[in-house]
Amino acid sequence: MTAEATPSLVEKTDGPVEARPSVRGPRARTRTAYLRYVAGKVGGAAVSLLAVLVTSFFLFRLIPGDPVRYMTGGRQVSAEQLATYRREFGLDLPLWQQFTEYCGKALTGDLGTSYQFNAPVIDKITEALPNTLLLTGTAFILYTALGIFLGTRSAWRNGGLGDRLNTGLALTLYSIPSFWLGLLLIIVFSVGMGPIPGLFPTGGMESGSEEGFAYVLDVAHHLVLPVITLVAVEYGQTLLVTRSALLDEMGSAYLTTARAKGLRDDLVRRRHAVPNAMLPTVTLIFVNLGRTVAGVILVETVFSWPGLGGLFYQALSVPDLPLVQGLFFVFAAAVIVMNTLADLIYPMLDPRVGR
Numbered sequence: 001m002t003a004e005a006t007p008s009l010v011e012k013t014d015g016p017v018e019a020r021p022s023v024r025g026p027r028a029r030t031r032t033a034y035l036r037y038v039a040g041k042v043g044g045a046a047v048s049l050l051a052v053l054v055t056s057f058f059l060f061r062l063i064p065g066d067p068v069r070y071m072t073g074g075r076q077v078s079a080e081q082l083a084t085y086r087r088e089f090g091l092d093l094p095l096w097q098q099f100t101e102y103c104g105k106a107l108t109g110d111l112g113t114s115y116q117f118n119a120p121v122i123d124k125i126t127e128a129l130p131n132t133l134l135l136t137g138t139a140f141i142l143y144t145a146l147g148i149f150l151g152t153r154s155a156w157r158n159g160g161l162g163d164r165l166n167t168g169l170a171l172t173l174y175s176i177p178s179f180w181l182g183l184l185l186i187i188v189f190s191v192g193m194g195p196i197p198g199l200f201p202t203g204g205m206e207s208g209s210e211e212g213f214a215y216v217l218d219v220a221h222h223l224v225l226p227v228i229t230l231v232a233v234e235y236g237q238t239l240l241v242t243r244s245a246l247l248d249e250m251g252s253a254y255l256t257t258a259r260a261k262g263l264r265d266d267l268v269r270r271r272h273a274v275p276n277a278m279l280p281t282v283t284l285i286f287v288n289l290g291r292t293v294a295g296v297i298l299v300e301t302v303f304s305w306p307g308l309g310g311l312f313y314q315a316l317s318v319p320d321l322p323l324v325q326g327l328f329f330v331f332a333a334a335v336i337v338m339n340t341l342a343d344l345i346y347p348m349l350d351p352r353v354g355r
Contacts, residue, residue: 034347045340052332056325057102061095106329112322116315121326124311129293131205132307135223135300136292139230144285146231147238151281154239155246156269167243170236179298182229186302189225200225203304226303230296234288241284245277252276283342290338293330 086092090101105112111121150170154163173181192198201207201222210218249255250273258268293308300309308327315323 037347038344041340041343045336048336049333052329052336053103053106056328056332057099060319060321060324060328102325111326111329114315114323115320116318116323117320121322124323125308125326125330128306128308128311131305132300132309133292134219135226135305135307136230136296138223139227139234140288140292142227143231143235144238144288147235148242148281150235151239151242152246152269152274155243155250156273158247158250163243166239170239173232174234174236174240176233177298178229178233178296179302181232182226182299182302185225185229203302205306226299226305229299229303238281238284238288242277242281245280246273249273249277279346282345283339286338286342286345287335290335293334 083092090098093101102112109122111125113119114121114124117124150166154166157163186202187193188196190198190200190202203222205219205222206215207218207222252273255268255273297309297312299305300307301313304310308330312324312327312331314320315327
């Protein structure tokens with residue numbers, strides 16, 4: 001073989017040598033993928049909030065009723081007085097101008113002024129929010145814990161008597177309208193029926209005459225029936241989702257391996273099966289947590305609970321457009337934010353998500 005035919009191992013070139021691309025490690029690629037995932041979820045949430053803002057303005061314009069007529073209390077007023085009211089609340093402006101002003105103020109945190117209360121909407125929401133969080137937050141903790149506990153028990157003893165009873169009761173209560181169950185509880189345990197005396201108040205949050213620790217007990221006394229109503233109706237959903245997710249995991253090979261290593265059945269369930277089956281349940285928990293801010297309109301209305309749900313029902317009857325729009329936006333924003341948080345937590349529970 002001649003020298004000319006032998007390829008040179010090193011070829012000299014007169015031009016610049018191109019730098020070789022750096023090889024990125026798996027950790028850097030994972031971080032980039034997660035940041036891209038976060039940006040997509042946050043961007044989607046921002047678009048959803050903007051859509052809610054637009055929807056809340058136009059949707060409630062379809063409600064029949066004249067808020068100016070409501071504010072006059074049914075009195076005979078002249079056309080000039082009605083025009084003055086409409087001009088005062090900006091109802092005489094073209095719809096597009098009302099919309100632009102509404103969006104501009106909402107983006108700065110100003111949700112307008114309530115027609116019936118003549119107060120900033122944000123102040124009315126702030127005033128009623130603690131009452132809603134007390135009611136729905138208490139119920140949320142109870143029905144989430146109850147649903148997860150009974151759901152895991154039912155799945156682990158799939159087909160047994162306890163599983164059939166738990167699933168049947170959960171499906172029955174989940175299908176019952178919350179307002180109907182609330183009215184039934186009021187009839188039986190507040191008004192009294194037959195040998196059952198009236199044990200609890202018919203509605204409201206307090207009697208109005210207690211102070212100190214007696215006030216706390218009074219509020220707790222008023223809290224019992226609405227909390228029972230919410231827990232009875234809502235725990236079934238958590239139970240069914242947890243049960244279904246755990247049943248999907250029970251046939252996995254890693255559970256068989258864990259048992260083969262001599263781990264107790266209860267330990268296998270708590271340490272291995274349940275954590276891996278919690279992803280759908282986490283989604284449901286965050287959705288329900290968002291609904292906690294919204295409250296349950298029908299339950300608060302039935303029990304005359306002074307929260308956001310009752311305030312929303314009261315605003316709809318006018319219609320008090322700024323208050324209805326503000327409450328609707330807060331309700332929807334709470335759900336959107338909690339859904340986004342659930343999406344951001346997913347990769348921590350399952351590293352495959354977000355890659």
